[in-house]
Amino acid sequence: MNPQNNGALHTTLALTLFSLAALAPGLAQAQTVKIGVPVPLSGSSAAAGTDILNGAKLAAAKINAAGGVLGKQIELVPEDDACDAQTAVQAAQKLVDAGVVAVAGGYCSSAALPELTAFHRAGIPYVLDASTNPKLTEMGYDNVFRTIGRDDEQGPFAASFIKNSLHAKRAAVIDDNTTYAKGLAQNTVESLKKMGVDVVYADSITPGQMDYSPTLTKVSSLKPDVIYYTGYFSEAGLLVKEARQVGLKMTFMGGDGTNDPTLMKTAGPAADGMIITTAPLAQFLPGAHDYLDQYNKSYGQGPGPYSVYEYDAVGVTAKAIADGKSAKPADISAALHKITDYQGATGTIGFNPKGDRSRAVYITVVVHNDQFEPYQRQDASGKWVAMK
Structure with a gap:
């Protein structure tokens, strides 16, 4: 074999292997649909944040057991925002960098507000499960939704x-x-x-x-x-x-x-x-009996107040991905705006033009x-x- 040709072959093989290695993360990422979960996992509200994350895990497990969305499994990406505005900015950027296509979570409104700004800039939909400050849905953003009521x-x-x-x-x-x-x-x-x-x-x-x-x-x-x-x-x-x-x-x-x-x-x-x-606790919701049983079996205790609203936040996000036949953030937001009667554990969920839950109950x-x-x-x- 010609030495020059041999060298060229080695070079070609090396470049091919390098290209495959570079593509590998993208190929791996394409096998799942990433949904971010920003919640407090440290500080005085860590128990509430852990409870919310548990609700997200139960929702993802149920959806994945039924085949996932668009033939792919949901992958949750949790980040600790510590209920702190500055930490929340960092958490939101980590989720954007991780390639999440949607976000379901939030606890403290003081953290959710800067998170929303970051997600809006990136065009990523944010479905809030517990953050109730009116400003979140009063800024004219088309990528914010809420499964809970407002202050x-x-x-x-x-x-x-x-x-x-x-x-x-x-x-x-x-x-x-x-x-x-x-x-x-x-x-x-x-x-x-x-x-x-x-x-x-x-x-x-x-x-x-x-x-x-x-x-x-x-x-x-x-x-x-x-x-x-x-x-x-x-x-x-x-x-x-x-x-x-x-x-x-x-x-x-x-x-x-x-x-x-x-x-x-x-x-x-x-x-x-x-x-x-x-808002009604899970134990007082007629549609949450199965959720209560699964939570108790999975975690050895009953859920806190917001995990069931997070469960529905992940569920309605998956519904939007399926309805829009797309995991592109803009398509997910558009599909969420069209949802009027998603049957969640917390009842019927639909969103008004601002993204607020249209039938909030206290x-x-x-x-x-x-x-x-x-x-x-x-x-x-x-x-x-x-x-x-």
Whole structure:
């Protein structure tokens, strides 16, 4: 063999092998459909983030067992956003770089907002399961969707309960100065004032402190009939515990950021009787029985409040991929906008033009014997009735 030809052959083979190696990651990537899951996996909200990720895993497992989407398996790509805006930006960029075609997740609105900006810039749809700040779907982005309600829906709901069920005349509203908590607090305060309830206190605490007795002492001096805390469960448990320790007897309420079992672990018996406004928990949803069974079998405990909404977020995303016959981000967003009656574990899901869930529901639950129990809901006429 001619040495020159032999050298040329080796060169050709080397280039071919190099090209195949370079293509290998792309070929491997093409075998799956990547869906990002940005949630807090560290910090005080890690339990909630882990629960949400578990819900995503159950959804992906069910979809993959049925053949996946477009003949490919769903691959979840989780990233820790720590409920922190700066960390969230980094987490979102990691998901973009990983080649996700859609994102289903979110917990803290303060993290979801910068994540959404990054995903919008990359053209990737973001289906939120727990982030409720109205701004997320008010920026005119066509790639944002929500399987949960909004703070400006929950606020009037909470105010109506305080006014028309508790018959309170004086209310105190406390937030933790985060995007979610301030938004819910502001919407609740506005609604209370419109309904003629005297808001005697509306201010923020600093999350992460070990003693909130100065705030509670001030609130107590104003003699409210009810205290409504709109922050997260880690501080809510300490607040209600200290409130009872200093002798406060009024009704203590929390928004949907407090509806985590960790609340009872922190507060102990002091949590008994606390009332929470929330989207329906999985155990109160008629369509979530199979989900509850599977979650218990898989993780040895019941789900937290948002995992079932994440389960549906992954499910409706897969539905959009199948409907649009495409795993291109723009096609997924377009298909999501067309969905009106996806039958999820949380009920029928459809999106309005902004991307919000068109039929969001809220209920109240009460803490009793270390459990969340159904309490009251509004009937079709707006009357408060006991839940069965």
